[in-house]
Amino acid sequence: MSETIMQVQDLKVYFDVLPQGAMPWTKPRRLRAVDGVTFDLKAGETLGIVGESGCGKSTLARAVIRMIPAEAGSVLWLGQELLKFDKKQLRNQRKQVQMIFQDPLASLNPRMNIGEIIAEPLKTHYPETPKAEIKQRVREVMEKVGLLPNLVNRYPHEFSGGQCQRIGIARALIMKPKLIICDEPVSALDVSIQAQVVNLLKELQDEMGLSLIFIAHDLSIVKHISTRIMVLYLGNMVELSDSADLYAHPRHPYTQALISAVPIPDPEIERNKEVILIEGDLPSPINPPSGCVFRTRCPRAADLCAQQKPEWRDAGDGHMVACHFHD
Amino acid sequence: MLVDSQKVGDLAENLAKMDEVKGRSLWGDALRRFKQNKAAMVSLIILTLVILFSLTGQFLTPWSNEEIDWNIMGNVAEMGKPSFETGHYFGADDLGRDLYARVVQGSRISLMVGVVGALIAVIVGTLYGAVAGYVGGRTDQIMMRIVDILMSIPYMFVLILLLVVFGRSVVMLFVGIGLISWLDMSRIVRGQTLTIKNKEFVEAAQAMGVPGFKIIMKHIVPNLLGVVAVYATLLVPGMILTESFISFLGLGVQEPSTSWGALISEGAGTIQYGTPWQLWFPLAFFVVSLFCFFFIGDGLRDALDPKDR
Ligand code: SF4
Numbered sequence: 317m318s319e320t321i322m323q324v325q326d327l328k329v330y331f332d333v334l335p336q337g338a339m340p341w342t343k344p345r346r347l348r349a350v351d352g353v354t355f356d357l358k359a360g361e362t363l364g365i366v367g368e369s370g371c372g373k374s375t376l377a378r379a380v381i382r383m384i385p386a387e388a389g390s391v392l393w394l395g396q397e398l399l400k401f402d403k404k405q406l407r408n409q410r411k412q413v414q415m416i417f418q419d420p421l422a423s424l425n426p427r428m429n430i431g432e433i434i435a436e437p438l439k440t441h442y443p444e445t446p447k448a449e450i451k452q453r454v455r456e457v458m459e460k461v462g463l464l465p466n467l468v469n470r471y472p473h474e475f476s477g478g479q480c481q482r483i484g485i486a487r488a489l490i491m492k493p494k495l496i497i498c499d500e501p502v503s504a505l506d507v508s509i510q511a512q513v514v515n516l517l518k519e520l521q522d523e524m525g526l527s528l529i530f531i532a533h534d535l536s537i538v539k540h541i542s543t544r545i546m547v548l549y550l551g552n553m554v555e556l557s558d559s560a561d562l563y564a565h566p567r568h569p570y571t572q573a574l575i576s577a578v579p580i581p582d583p584e585i586e587r588n589k590e591v592i593l594i595e596g597d598l599p600s601p602i603n604p605p606s607g608c609v610f611r612t613r614c615p616r617a618a619d620l621c622a623q624q625k626p627e628w629r630d631a632g633d634g635h636m637v638a639c640h641f642h643d
Numbered sequence: 644m645l646v647d648s649q650k651v652g653d654l655a656e657n658l659a660k661m662d663e664v665k666g667r668s669l670w671g672d673a674l675r676r677f678k679q680n681k682a683a684m685v686s687l688i689i690l691t692l693v694i695l696f697s698l699t700g701q702f703l704t705p706w707s708n709e710e711i712d713w714n715i716m717g718n719v720a721e722m723g724k725p726s727f728e729t730g731h732y733f734g735a736d737d738l739g740r741d742l743y744a745r746v747v748q749g750s751r752i753s754l755m756v757g758v759v760g761a762l763i764a765v766i767v768g769t770l771y772g773a774v775a776g777y778v779g780g781r782t783d784q785i786m787m788r789i790v791d792i793l794m795s796i797p798y799m800f801v802l803i804l805l806l807v808v809f810g811r812s813v814v815m816l817f818v819g820i821g822l823i824s825w826l827d828m829s830r831i832v833r834g835q836t837l838t839i840k841n842k843e844f845v846e847a848a849q850a851m852g853v854p855g856f857k858i859i860m861k862h863i864v865p866n867l868l869g870v871v872a873v874y875a876t877l878l879v880p881g882m883i884l885t886e887s888f889i890s891f892l893g894l895g896v897q898e899p900s901t902s903w904g905a906l907i908s909e910g911a912g913t914i915q916y917g918t919p920w921q922l923w924f925p926l927a928f929f930v931v932s933l934f935c936f937f938f939i940g941d942g943l944r945d946a947l948d949p950k951d952r
């Protein structure tokens with residue numbers, strides 16, 4: 317059993333938003349971006365987080381590393397309360413967690429060359445590292461992610477999207493982190509390149525024993541890389557389970573709809589399969605529906621759903637789900 | 644199909660050994676575009692000549708800027724005409740001083756006022772605006788309200804008051820111009836910072852634990868420099884104009900020191916005595932230099948414009 321590196325308990329992130337054209341004295345309204353999320357993450361494991369855009373998955377990923385302040389809850393990083401870290405501890409923790417972003421080009425400073433970009437974490441945390449060693453390590457990680465090391469003096473705009481994402485990965489790897497947060501790392505890339513990047517991440521993970529938190533809005537990508545998958549809806553967890561199990565036997569109506577929307581490579585099955593359409597729009601997180609957050613769009617919604625919030629329960633074998641009438 | 648394995652092996656080896664490839668930085672690209680802009684390049688050359696003239700012009704004439712040519716005193720309109728024989732290339736001024744030497748001196752002061760004013764604006768305005776924009780929230784609000792308040796003061800009035808109260812000196816002029824020149828700059832920079840701040844590379848830097856001030860200096864400011872450079876080249880002529888205006892009013896630099904504005908003012912005052920060169924020479928320098936600055940600013944903007952990419 318590998319060690320648990322992160323434990324998140326009932327994490328809540330609220331934003332105060334002012335309505336358009338608000339006066340200085342109007343009370344801001346509460347936006348519940350993440351509303352009570354609980355999970356843990358083991359070393360070497362990948363947790364996929366899936367949900368529509370606006371469901372709070374990016375906010376969640378940033379809140380667990382304290383890029384965004386949390387309202388309530390706790391995050392234990394290697395057994396210590398991250399939310400209470402002082403500046404020095406936080407800086408120390410930053411060495412062990414890195415992040416990869418959605419837009420590969422935008423995540424690289426256009427005025428810096430590749431060498432500088434990749435070396436930046438190293439220079440930030442160990443400013444005394446000799447130049448030769450920095451150069452050596454930059455070359456190493458570049459090779460590791462499949463970039464020619466002689467390109468160090470090039471600038472980001474001279475690379476393709478996929479290569480830029482490799483640069484972003486190299487930058488994340490140079491500190492040999494324990495955890496990498498991947499915020500939709502492939503959704504801006506071509507489909508053919510998506511697979512390459514996902515495979516690269518997987519290889520690196522096996523090689524270095526990394527943990528990943530992998531965010532995507534689409535189940536098909538997450539399936540390949542994740543050990544476990546969490547499905548978020550409007551800042552709430554709706555289902556969390558082993559990747560294969562979740563895919564084969566989704567219990568929550570929302571997950572079932574998501575999975576039915578994933579295209580199947582076999583045209584015969586694809587034509588005959590039944591796609592569960594979710595009607596309506598995502599409700600506003602400023603005033604979420606009472607009871608179950610999904611009830612406004614749920615095909616199975618009943619009176620109970622409006623009155624009572626479904627509890628987070630085990631539907632067997634650690635397959636967690638939040639629904640009164642799950643399968 | 645035959646593949647020459649020997650050759651492929653060589654190629655692989657070459658690739659591995661290949662020297663580090665030089666990259667094309669955005670600055671390099673901008674420079675290349677700037678060089679293709681003829682008006683800007685010509686302006687740059689002319690401006691360089693003007694600057695050289697202002698620095699070394701005094702070595703090319705027998706006359707100093709203070710000496711009075713007693714031979715032509717009293718009859719400047721007749722004998723003080725521009726001519727190579729007398730050594731007064733640009734003629735003489737009303738007192739019989741060599742106008743060429745005076746223009747050299749005036750150019751030096753005017754350019755200095757422009758450059759120093761712009762420099763203050765660039766340094767103070769960039770840092771102030773970048774900090775306000777990056778920190779955001781209440782700090783930003785307070786910092787920008789201060790700028791608003793300073794801007795609402797009629798600065799020409801204050802500048803004139805300053806010069807009257809503390810006496811006319813070049814230092815006072817610098818202080819006065821420096822005080823107001825950075826306000827616009829800080830606003831522009833703040834606006835730009837707000838856009839850059841939301842780019843993912845800034846978030847990436849935050850995520851890897853880069854301290855705030857370093858993010859401003861390494862990630863925000865370098866990406867601002869394009870806008871700042873363009874605005875600064877347009878600011879220099881603005882400063883020169885302000886100084887000239889004040890000098891024209893008779894409040895700027897004090898005799899025996901001079902500037903383009905002061906020379907133009909003198910020349911305009913004596914135009915009815917038949918000495919037009921006293922106006923035309925300083926005016927020509929003034930106009931040509933201002934045009935050059937504007938063209939260079941324009942060229943820079945085109946070269947750095949992100950829409951071109
Ligand atoms: S609790 Fe009710 S509304 Fe919510 S998902 Fe289950 S069935 Fe649908």
